[in-house]
């Protein structure tokens with residue numbers, strides 16, 4: 001059970017289970033599970049039911065909810081679609097959705113944190129995030145007291161709440177700059193032997209965790225969908241959906257065709273859209289002005305072997321550039337027809353579906369899966385006791401550019417050590 005190999009998609013070599021990169025080329029690594037048939041683990045809950053296809057030895061204590069898949073009535077009627085299913089990652093207790101951090105980053109963080117624990121890696125995990133990822137990692141790490149350094153742009157601090165007590169093991173660095181500058185500082189920390197990055201799209205635990213969306217949906221739909229809609233920044237979720245679909249083809253009970261990926265970006269901050277359509281990227285002031293800046297990613301894993309381009313090519317996929325106006329309209333239609341609030345990022349996916357339904361790219365009877373990647377925050381805030389994480393260290397990005405040898409960087413390291421040490 002849970003047996004797997006990690007193979008490089010470029011050179012084909014088998015790698016140690018915790019490898020994030022191949023030493024020969026820059027291709028993604030992928031897991032190959034011994035079990036080829038999807039069997040649910042009835043003794044485990046949430047995400048961990050898919051244990052056989054997750055790269056972990058054990059479930060992580062105290063976290064790991066799964067998305068719920070249901071057949072849409074309201075939105076389906078509004079779009080005149082008959083076979084529309086929704087995968088909902090978020091908080092919606094009436095439907096059984098209990099992710100208290102309210103986004104599908106809750107599928108990535110628990111397996112990643114569990115693997116950190118299993119590897120008995122003494123290094124401190126560093127995560128850079130504009131918000132949803134940070135929240136999910138804070139929740140997962142705090143459940144098991146794993147030391148974690150979150151590097152967040154100042155504008156994202158308000159998104160850092162968790163359900164429950166404020167975690168002692170989590171240290172928050174606020175960067176007075178944008179997400180890109182937060183990533184730069186995190187990369188600099190990751191290069192230090194005391195820290196380790198989570199690897200983003202390169203981490204098989206993140207991808208296989210997100211793959212649960214398609215696994216759960218296929219069980220509900222009794223088939224792979226013909227179309228898969230998702231809002232993307234990096235596109236890691238799209239890669240995950242494609243990989244999970246391949247596994248389901250291998251199972252044999254869920255159809256013989258890969259779903260078409262319909263990936264939605266928020267224009268003009270849409271590098272995957274630009275690369276796919278060959279259009280100009282006008283990302284000058286990005287992520288400023290975005291409908292949801294969690295969808296901004298400067299360096300998506302697009303052209304690498306096993307990356308977004310290959311997933312799109314193999315599935316006959318499409319990328320959409322969605323304007324704020326379209327996203328706003330779609331959010332309204334969704335929330336009125338399905339009766340739950342969604343994150344703005346998810347509305348970008350709804351807008352893509354709206355376009356595809358109107359143009360006929362998705363026909364009335366096509367089996368379609370819409371991934372609502374986050375929602376139910378209003379619902380969660382009514383019911384749960386939310387605690388907001390506080391900023392522990394505030395830094396200005398100019399002091400930490402890679403060429404800088406200023407003492408402020410060593411001061412920062414000392415301060416991190418001091419705080420983590422004090423908290424034990």
Ligand SMILES: *Cc1c(COP(=O)(O)O)cnc(C)c1O
Pocket residue numbers: 103104105132133231232233234235236237238294295343345346373374
């Ligand atoms: C991160 C995120 C996305 C985009 O995910 P990818 O990694 O680009 O697939 C979409 N919606 C929400 C709510 C997110 O947090």
